[in-house]
Amino acid sequence: MATFSFVQPSTTDEALAALRLGEPGETMIVAGGTDVLFGLEGRRIPLKRVVSLRHLPWKTLSWAGESLRIGSTLPLRTLERDPDLRRRIPGLWQAVRAVGSVALRHRATLGGNLVRSSPASDLIPILLALDSEVDIIGMEGERSLPVDQFVRASRTTALGSGELIRSVAIPEARASAFLWQRVRPANDISQVGVAVAYSPSRKGWRIAVGGVVPRPVLLPQAERLLSGPFPGAAELRAAAQEASMRVPFATDRRATEEYRRQLVATLLQRAVRAAGSHPSSPGVP
């Protein structure tokens, strides 16, 4: 039976030092473990150590004025239960609740979701729409990247060897919404997810779509067709049409490319209406 050491650092320095031990590929990083533990079997490089991030002081959530910073190892269930999240960033709250089951969300983390970087992720579209930034730390120092530059393809990100995600920053609370479609809502992943957010400071919408290959994407051409916080039916239809044509969908066992295009058009219109009617939306007292 394969044996490995289990390292549980309690400081950032200890964690970064643990990542430098051994040869590349011998160390596995675990946060909630809901994804990575499935890959234990069939590893090409024998596992020498597992570094757990659970004891790091990163399970944080802090509001500073309109902005929010979420520690990468905060369980999604804790994030979902923050008393302000649903009111101030409804789209993020909806996206968090879309991830798996309550039991799964007690373990799963935002950092793990970003690094897994699934095309069907429920969190990446809303993080894109909210102009979120990933705060990265490594032995060489710290850096920050927009989610759009961080996520590249399935299981491929801009994270370098020996680097960790420490937190994710959302610059301003916004009227927002996330809608998704699944075959079996309770235990499947989304065929398509649509995230929208209206930024009062930029006076514009962001639209992001998941269920797309090779990764969730922003749709700037569709965004530009929405002129204000409460777009009319014609504008919404035009943006939906643009979005459904623009996105590089694939056909797989969950849905056909054509069905995904229709879903995006429908969900986009519903999501913008839902965001505009939310109590946190601009202009709604």
Ligand SMILES: Cc1cc2nc3c(=O)[nH]c(=O)nc-3n(C[C@H](O)[C@H](O)[C@H](O)COP(=O)(O)OP(=O)(O)OC[C@H]3O[C@@H](n4cnc5c(N)ncnc54)[C@H](O)[C@@H]3O)c2cc1C
């Ligand atoms: C039954 C089931 C249902 C699911 N349903 C959904 C769903 O509906 N929607 C959805 O989006 N996802 C879903 N997932 C996928 C998964 O649960 C999520 O992506 C989850 O957020 C992963 O977080 P984690 O902390 O468990 O990651 P882990 O499994 O611990 O780690 C995942 C990857 O991220 C790396 N990692 C973790 N944290 C860090 C960090 N801070 N810095 C650097 N690297 C890090 C790990 O090394 C690993 O490569 C589901 C998974 C399962 C098993």
